[in-house]
Amino acid sequence: MLAVALAQGTLPPFLPCELQPHGLVNCNWLFLKSVPHFSAAAPRDNVTSLSLLSNRIHHLHDSDFAQLSNLQKLNLKWNCPPAGLSPMHFPCHMTIEPNTFLAVPTLEELNLSYNGITTVPALPSSLVSLILSRTNILQLDPTSLTGLHALRFLYMDGNCYYKNPCGRALEVAPGALLGLGNLTHLSLKYNNLTTVPRSLPPSLEYLLLSYNHIVTLAPEDLANLTALRVLDVGGNCRRCDHARNPCVECPHKFPQLHSDTFSHLSRLEGLVLKDSSLYQLNPRWFRGLGNLTVLDLSENFLYDCITKTKAFQGLAQLRRLNLSFNYHKKVSFAHLTLAPSFGSLLSLQELDMHGIFFRSLSQKTLQPLARLPMLQRLYLQMNFINQAQLGIFKDFPGLRYIDLSDNRISGAVEPVATTGEVDGGKKVWLTSRDLTPGPLDTPSSEDFMPSCKNLSFTLDLSRNNLVTVQPEMFAQLSRLQCLRLSHNSISQAVNGSQFVPLTSLQVLDLSHNKLDLYHGRSFTELPRLEALDLSYNSQPFSMRGVGHNLSFVAQLPTLRYLSLAHNGIHSRVSQQLCSTSLWALDFSGNSLSQMWAEGDLYLRFFQGLRSLIRLDLSQNRLHTLLPCTLGNLPKSLQLLRLRNNYLAFFNWSSLTLLPNLETLDLAGNQLKALSNGSLPSGTQLQRLDVSRNSIIFVVPGFFALATRLRELNLSANALRTVEPSWFGFLAGSLEVLDVSANPLHCACGAAFVDFLLQVQAAVPGLPSRVKCGSPGQLQGRSIFAQDLRLCLDESLSWDCFGLSLLVVALGLAMPMLHHLCGWDLWYCFHLGLAWLPRRGWQRGADALSYDAFVVFDKAQSAVADWVYNELRVRLEERRGRRALRLCLEERDWLPGKTLFENLWASVYSSRKMLFVLAHTDQVSGLLRASFLLAQQRLLEDRKDVVVLVILSPDARRSRYVRLRQRLCRQSVLFWPHQPSGQRSFWAQLGMALTRDNRHFYNQNFCRGPTMAE
Structure with a gap:
């Protein structure tokens, strides 16, 4: 099927x-080992654009x-990645062939960051952007x-820094970049540089040199x-x-910034001097910087300087100023008064002063800022402020955002006089634990609670x-x-x-508190309130x-958004919520199951919300x-979320009770x-x-009647297939069909592959996120990774399975x-072999008179006695x-014939010749002639008829006997010492006398005598 799809061009x-x-x-993230x-x-x-982010490609070829x-x-x-940046710290070196990128003359942007390359590869002249960060390149020359x-x-x-150590600094030869006449952005952060590289191209507009060692x-x-x-030289003297992160203390009396360092940079708009161990600001540093709009002075020691500096007097165009974490080590001050020069920042829009550590916020503190007509955002969080006169912000008509979070404000305070000095009050020594910022609040969805950004x-x-x-x-x-x-x-x-x-208040966030909601007129003093967050007030x-x-809620005529989430509401609350204005209600994290179990008491809890759209x-x-x-939910509902409950059953026909419902979210339940x-x-x-x-089955036509359905999420279930019959004619109208994270069964001829190819524009991540769950060899792989060699006929597969099962059982x-x-089976097997040829010989009994001619030395009485x-x-x-017919000399030879005539007749009238020997070293007389x-019979008739029985196995064996044992072992038999072995001896002798010696020859040495034509 994949081959057909590929031929038709229907595959992604x-x-x-x-x-x-x-x-x-x-x-991205496909674990590819090659492009x-x-x-x-x-x-x-x-x-x-081609993105190969986070794969395992170690070699790039020219093609x-x-x-x-x-x-x-x-x-x-x-x-x-280099060893220091690898999760397992394994060394890795990327090989790039010379023409890899030269073969792409249209290439404009190339990102080779986080790769173990040591030199800059050959690059096309069309390149506009090049990223070589976090590599092993330590030298740049012309x-x-x-x-x-x-x-x-x-x-x-x-x-070259603590995560990617190299033991040296990046070397940028003088003039190495001078030939880049159009270079505007250069970033060399975290490279252990001790000086600014010489002869940089004059076209530079952005130079980032932070977190080196340029002091x-x-x-x-x-x-x-x-x-x-823009110039960033922060973090060089920390x-x-x-x-x-790992830090090297700034040397004493450093950094050293010449008064005229920046004076010629008249076009400078952004200057970063953060984390530079600055104690004072030299006004001459900013002389000539009339276009400066952003200045970052955070993480320095300017706690005294900001109360008396004149450095800001010439920065009339400055819009953003960051003074955060300019605190005195382990000290918080009682008061803070900003220097009058702050009043010269007439264009200032944003001022960040968090982490300076002063305990009182009064009118004197921010008095110079009151004259700034464009100031919009003021950050004062994390200052350990415990007294704040919030009324002072009436004098800032342009302010849009004030952040006083993460302080210690406990209530209203009366205006107090201050000394105007940063250390005019008692100092409080702080521990390192006090300097740790608190966790950030998690923003909620704007569907249920609007933000304040507008x-x-x-x-x-x-x-x-x-x-x-x-x-x-x-x-x-x-x-x-x-x-x-909140919090x-x-x-x-x-x-x-x-x-x-607060007569103009529209959004009020009281989440993560312990509010007692008992009075029926709560919040009615807020005539314009539109959004109220009361979540996480569970105590x-x-x-x-x-x-x-x-x-x-019924007394708030303009309320649009209400959150009662995660309060554990379960009993003893109002039997009904009523509102004609409410649009969105977040009631998640409560216990409706317990409320609705109380008969009809809370059955109509939401029915009074006449305009509710989202629940x-x-x-x-x-x-x-x-x-x-469902029938007692507001008929106006358009969105209903029921995520992360324990629903194992849902009555789909009851959706008719919500005629305006457009979105239904049942994710994270237990539907089977x-x-x-x-x-x-x-x-x-x-x-x-x-x-x-845990959906494993969908009935045919389940979605077919929902003709307006456009987005369907079936991901992370237990589906083994996706059938077109589920959708009917709706399939072509779907805009989103998410079936990822399902254990799809990638059998040969699976119909779901054809279907997903037909609607592939609606399936997000079809090539990489839709994966097989079975068979085992394809588990976790893309549904298009199927090997056609695995596509075998099903009946043949069952036959192979049965055959393999039989082989295993026999094994x-x-x-x-x-x-x-074992012994019984061996005996029965050889007994059968001895029986089968005998029956064949009986059918041709007229051919030869005897089965065997027994030859022995009559002079040896023990041998003769054993034979007879x-x-x-x-x-x-x-x-x-x-029974076998034996030919014995004294019994079967005819009187009157010569010895040789009888011997000749016995030899050629017998199928085998049985030589019974006491020893094999000396053979003469009749034995030798026989x-x-x-x-001679072997040479003439090509029949080996010799069978040897040796009665003394310990006797010295002749070379002939040893050779015959090697070539035809079963024609040489030894009389056993132990009586227990005699049964085996007679069975072997019977088989040797009834079967042709050709079957006994060792094929590794000889094929035996062949029959004469």
Whole structure:
């Protein structure tokens, strides 16, 4: 089937990769060991971007990219990382052949970062952007980047630092980059540089040299870089008490910045001097920087300087200033007063002052900022502020965002006089534990709670020490539109008086507190409130016997968004929520299963929300959802979330009770099958998510009647196939069909492959994320990785299975039978062999008179006695109907004939000649003559008729006997010493006398005598 699909061109064209919009072929995270060569049927000329991020490609060949004639962007990041950056610290070296990239003359962007390369490979002249970060390249000379006249962006960060150690510094030879006449962006961060590279191209606009060891800067270091717009030299002389990674303390009396270092950089717009151990700011550093808009001075020692510096007087164009973490080691100050020169920053829009550590925020603190008409964002978090006069922000009409989170504000304070000095009050010594930032709040989905980014005034007081909220805190803040009070310890009963001054408030976040919702007029003092977050206030709801009043919702006429999530609400609450304005309600993380188990008490809990559009009932421990329950949900619902419950059954026909429902989310439940009915006809459902269930079966036609369905998520279930019969005519209308993370059975002729190829535009990650779950050899591989050699006929497969099972059974039975009854089987086998030829000989009994002519030395009485009384009796009298006819000299020779005539007749009238010998070293007389006649018969008739019986096995054996043992072992028999072996001897002798000696010859040495033609 794959071969047919390939011939018809229906397979995804860039297997195993995925074609994405704008000509991007995504091959990320496929564990490829070589660059894939796409088929000629693929539209390779349309490929402009190829991403091979995070694979295992260690060798790049000249022809790897030659087929992509219009390739412009190539990402080879994280294929062969250096030892220090490898998760297992294994060394890796990437080999790049000389013409690998030269074969792509259209290439403009190349990312070779995080690869073990030691030299810059040959590159095409069309290259515009080159990333060589986190490699092993430690030297740049004028020949390294020859011919790259179009190059504008060069990044070589982290080629020699603590994670990628090299024991030296990156060497940039003077003038090594001077030939790059169009270079505008150069980044050499984390390379152990001690000086600014010499003779950099004057076209540079962005120069990033942070986190090296450049502790001295003079005008000549940046002499010809007059076009610079951004300069980053931070982290070169660090303050290690605030370092988050290995740090080397800044030497004493360093860094040394010449007064005129930046004076000639008149076009400079951004300057980064962070983490540079600066104690003072020299106003001359900023002289001539009239276009400077961004200045980063964070993580220095400017706690005293910012109270009296004049360095900001000439920075009228500055828009963003970062002074964060300019604290005194282990000290927090009582007060902070900014220097008057801050008032000169007339264009300042954003000021970051978190982590300076002062305990009181008053009007004096920010007085110079009140004259800044464009100031919009002020960051004061993590300062250990415990007293804050929030009313001072009335004097900042342009402020849109104030961040006072992660402080210790506990309530309203009265205005107090300050000394105006940074250390004008008592110093408090801090431990290192106090300097650790708290966890960031996780943003919620804007479907259920809007953000404040578009509002005109936001105040963030989250993660403070508030226990109660008093209206005095927000006096003169009537224009405040968004207030965040999450992660405090507010445990009061809100009664409608706490937020009286906030007449313009639209969004109120009170999550992660301990609010007591008892009063029916809670929050009614907020006439414009649109969004209220009361999630994670579970402590009052966990108190046994305490009632909770949610009737206040009906008193909020403009409320649009309400979150009561993760409160553990289960009993003793209002029987019904009522609101004509509410659009979205997040009720996840409660216990509706317990509420709805109380008969009809809470059956209509949501029915009073007449305008509700979105409802989240996730994590409510629901095991079933009855039609009467769905029927009492608001008819206006368009989105219903039921994620992460315990639903093993869903009555799909009850969706008719929600006529406007467009999105249904049932992910993370326990559905086993979609079999009870189907999606009802006429439903408005457009998006259905049943991912992360245990669905193993879908009834045919289940989705067919939902004609408006456009997005379907069936991922992470237990489906072994995807049948077109599930969808009917709907399949062609689907925009998204996610079937990833299912254990699909990739049998030969699987119909789901054809179906997915037909709708492949709607299947996200079809080439790489849709994988086989069986058979075992394909588990975890793409459904298109199937080996056609595995596609065998099913009946033949069963036959092979049966045959292999039989072989295994015999292989196990044979050793066991041999161990238990080996001797019996051997005896029966040889007895049968001796019997079969005898029956054949009896059919031709007229041919020869005797079965064997017994030859022995009559002079040896012991031998004669054994022949007459043992051999004769055994072979003639005790074998029954299988008795042999022996020819004996004294009994069967005819009187009157000569000795030779009788001997001749006996030899040629017998099938075999049985020589009974006591020893083999000396043979004469009749024995010798008989043996010579046997040899003559061998030459004439080509029949070997000799059988030797040696009665003394210990006697010395002649060379003839030893040779015959080697060639025809079964024709040489020895009389056993032990009586237990005599039965075997007689059986072997009977077989030797009844079968042709040709069957006994060792084929490794001789084929035996052949029959005469």
